[in-house]
Amino acid sequence: MLEVTNLSGGYTQSKPVIHQLTFQVKPHQMVGLIGVNGAGKSTTIKHILGLMKPFTGSITLNGSTIEENPTQFRSQIAYIPETPSLYKELTLWEHMKLTAMAYGLDEKTLQERGKRLLQIFHMERQVDWFPDTFSKGMKQKVMILCAFLVKPSLLIVDEPFVGLDPLAIHSLLELLVEMKEEGAGILISTHILGTAEKYCDQLILLHDGKIALQGSVETMGEQAGLPNATLDELFIHVAKG
Amino acid sequence: MWRKGEQEMKTKNLFRERRNASWQTGLRYFRIIAGSGGTPLFLLLVISLSAYLYTLLLQKLPHDFPVELLLALLVALVVTPCSVRTFIKEPDTVFLLPMESHMKPYFTASLRYSIVIQVITTVFLISLLYPLYRARVGEVDTFLLILVGILLLKAWNIYSYWQSLHYQIGRLLHPYLRFVINFSLAALFFYREMAWWIWLIFLLALTLFTWMDHALSDRNRVPWYLLVEKEEQKRSSYYAIANLFVDVPQVLFRIKRRRVLTWLIDHLPFKQKYSLLYLYLRTFIRHNIYLGIYFRILLVGVILISIIRNPWLVIITYLIALVLNGIQLPSIVSHHQRHIWVQLYPLAKSVKKASFSQLTFGLLTIQSVFMILPLLFQKENILFSLHLFLAGLLLCYGLSYHYLPKKVEIIRG
Numbered sequence: 001m002l003e004v005t006n007l008s009g010g011y012t013q014s015k016p017v018i019h020q021l022t023f024q025v026k027p028h029q030m031v032g033l034i035g036v037n038g039a040g041k042s043t044t045i046k047h048i049l050g051l052m053k054p055f056t057g058s059i060t061l062n063g064s065t066i067e068e069n070p071t072q073f074r075s076q077i078a079y080i081p082e083t084p085s086l087y088k089e090l091t092l093w094e095h096m097k098l099t100a101m102a103y104g105l106d107e108k109t110l111q112e113r114g115k116r117l118l119q120i121f122h123m124e125r126q127v128d129w130f131p132d133t134f135s136k137g138m139k140q141k142v143m144i145l146c147a148f149l150v151k152p153s154l155l156i157v158d159e160p161f162v163g164l165d166p167l168a169i170h171s172l173l174e175l176l177v178e179m180k181e182e183g184a185g186i187l188i189s190t191h192i193l194g195t196a197e198k199y200c201d202q203l204i205l206l207h208d209g210k211i212a213l214q215g216s217v218e219t220m221g222e223q224a225g226l227p228n229a230t231l232d233e234l235f236i237h238v239a240k241g
Numbered sequence: 242m243w244r245k246g247e248q249e250m251k252t253k254n255l256f257r258e259r260r261n262a263s264w265q266t267g268l269r270y271f272r273i274i275a276g277s278g279g280t281p282l283f284l285l286l287v288i289s290l291s292a293y294l295y296t297l298l299l300q301k302l303p304h305d306f307p308v309e310l311l312l313a314l315l316v317a318l319v320v321t322p323c324s325v326r327t328f329i330k331e332p333d334t335v336f337l338l339p340m341e342s343h344m345k346p347y348f349t350a351s352l353r354y355s356i357v358i359q360v361i362t363t364v365f366l367i368s369l370l371y372p373l374y375r376a377r378v379g380e381v382d383t384f385l386l387i388l389v390g391i392l393l394l395k396a397w398n399i400y401s402y403w404q405s406l407h408y409q410i411g412r413l414l415h416p417y418l419r420f421v422i423n424f425s426l427a428a429l430f431f432y433r434e435m436a437w438w439i440w441l442i443f444l445l446a447l448t449l450f451t452w453m454d455h456a457l458s459d460r461n462r463v464p465w466y467l468l469v470e471k472e473e474q475k476r477s478s479y480y481a482i483a484n485l486f487v488d489v490p491q492v493l494f495r496i497k498r499r500r501v502l503t504w505l506i507d508h509l510p511f512k513q514k515y516s517l518l519y520l521y522l523r524t525f526i527r528h529n530i531y532l533g534i535y536f537r538i539l540l541v542g543v544i545l546i547s548i549i550r551n552p553w554l555v556i557i558t559y560l561i562a563l564v565l566n567g568i569q570l571p572s573i574v575s576h577h578q579r580h581i582w583v584q585l586y587p588l589a590k591s592v593k594k595a596s597f598s599q600l601t602f603g604l605l606t607i608q609s610v611f612m613i614l615p616l617l618f619q620k621e622n623i624l625f626s627l628h629l630f631l632a633g634l635l636l637c638y639g640l641s642y643h644y645l646p647k648k649v650e651i652i653r654g
Binding site for chain 2: 049072094
């Protein structure tokens with residue numbers, strides 16, 4: 001579904017942040033993107049979202065690139081950003097309504113999915129609130145609600161667990177699994193290795209903008225020459241060079 | 242002891258640095274605004290119109306009108322609203338917190354600065370009342386005496402306001418109490434009432450206030466969050482004014498819910514192509530400035546068109562009012578273009594452009610309808626009104642679909 005081939009990119013041509021990345025996200029698959037701060041996780045995500053232009057390489061989603069058909073490309077992706085970004089002038093429900101409108105859902109779908117999601121994340125009481133009264137966790141929940149409302153074929157999640165309460169983390173993971181079972185592909189960047197190991201089918205360990213190790217924990221161990229190593233051990237092995 | 246003095250010196254210097262930085266930013270904007278084409282002309286227009294209305298008021302005011310009370314009311318409206326520029330920023334709640342006990346010189350400097358600035362603006366505003374005073378009440382020497390009294394009153398108001406920021410309870414009531422005192426004192430000034438017992442009562446009232454300041458306020462704590470909020474409000478109102486003339490990126494907007502107006506726009510069809518219009522309309526209605534400016538220009542337009550008799554002046558006023566409201570609208574869009582969601586929505590560029598044009602055309606058409614009404618009620622020249630209305634619509638169309646979209650940088654890019 002998502003094919004990233006030889007992707008290099010960054011903010012200035014002379015200083016690429018990511019180098020020659022090649023990986024896929026298939027339907028029914030959750031792929032974990034891990035690495036230390038500054039390894040290039042968020043930059044990779046920005047390229048896939050089309051917010052940054054690759055220097056070389058290509059990104060295709062279900063066979064087409066963003067240049068070929070930006071509207072079609074974007075309508076297949078939903079994104080949960082690392083830092084919640086909300087409209088000061090819209091209430092929680094209006095955020096969901098705007099998202100539904102922009103992604104071409106109908107009103108009935110909004111009502112059904114929206115009500116269920118609000119219930120799951122215990123946000124029913126806040127539907128008419130403006131975001132300036134929300135805590136960091138609540139703002140993050142709004143991002144999650146909007147992304148799951150869209151039900152895209154590819155979901156990109158950037159470090160979603162920070163600031164969420166344990167109950168919300170649990171619900172989020174349950175929903176991710178549910179979406180995966182329904183056939184979506186998920187690309188998730190996180191520092192929480194235990195969760196990544198437990199939930200992801202594939203892992204990509206980035207270091208200095210390059211893919212250091214890739215695959216299941218076993219294959220990554222073999223790649224590193226450390227069979228039977230845990231993900232934590234592999235991570236530290238790579239991070240310390 | 243020596244170290245303590247050093248910390249105090251630092252906070253005092255910090256205030257000075259921030260004040261200078263703020264003035265530099267202000268001057269930079271002033272230069273841009275003064276240099277931009279139409280602005281000085283527009284201000285000149287507004288000033289000469291106000292001067293004209295003022296002289297008209299002086300002539301037409303009935304002789305038994307209680308001018309003293311009107312003057313007292315205006316003085317109270319000038320003297321009561323106070324602010325203290327502290328230049329406190331959000332990060333200060335973390336970084337300056339350890340310095341809390343050394344902040345006294347900082348805030349003393351800020352209070353002194355605020356008093357100086359506001360006394361100067363008060364002199365300016367109160368002198369505007371002089372022609373009215375001279376025409377009906379008294380001579381220049383008594384006016385100057387009263388002015389000194391008003392300035393002392395203003396300084397006391399700022400000091401008292403500063404105290405009220407430290408109140409644990411009753412802070413919101415404070416301006417109303419001050420208004421009553423200011424109004425009564427100003428009325429006494431203008432009536433030149435000298436009975437000693439009246440003055441005694443006011444002396445008592447002022448003492449009560451000062452006592453209240455001491456009793457209700459927790460003066461050992463700095464009300465950090467309140468200061469951040471006040472400072473942001475102050476800054477955003479300055480930026481909002483500058484934003485009328487130039488695009489100010491860091492405008493901080495305040496949001497109001499406005500249920501009735503929201504209900505009015507809730508009938509927008511639930512369609513993908515209207516999603517940005519949904520966002521823009523809510524932005525327009527809920528921000529503190531867009532709607533305020535829109536209604537003010539609309540109102541001034543309606544009033545001017547009702548009273549002006551010269552048809553050419555009517556035409557010019559009608560069209561200028563439409564342009565004035567039109568040019569503030571592109572910032573609604575550029576305000577959101579930097580937002581990540583607007584960039585990610587699966588919407589074609591043509592939809593983005595159309596949303597802005599629909600918003601602008603809708604709002605300007607509503608304005609042109611309201612501004613033509615006074616002409617229709619006069620029933621003198623229906624044909625003239627209809628022609629003017631059509632010309633207005635044509636202008637709205639040109640602005641909305643051709644001229645203004647070019648002003649929205651990102652739609653173009």
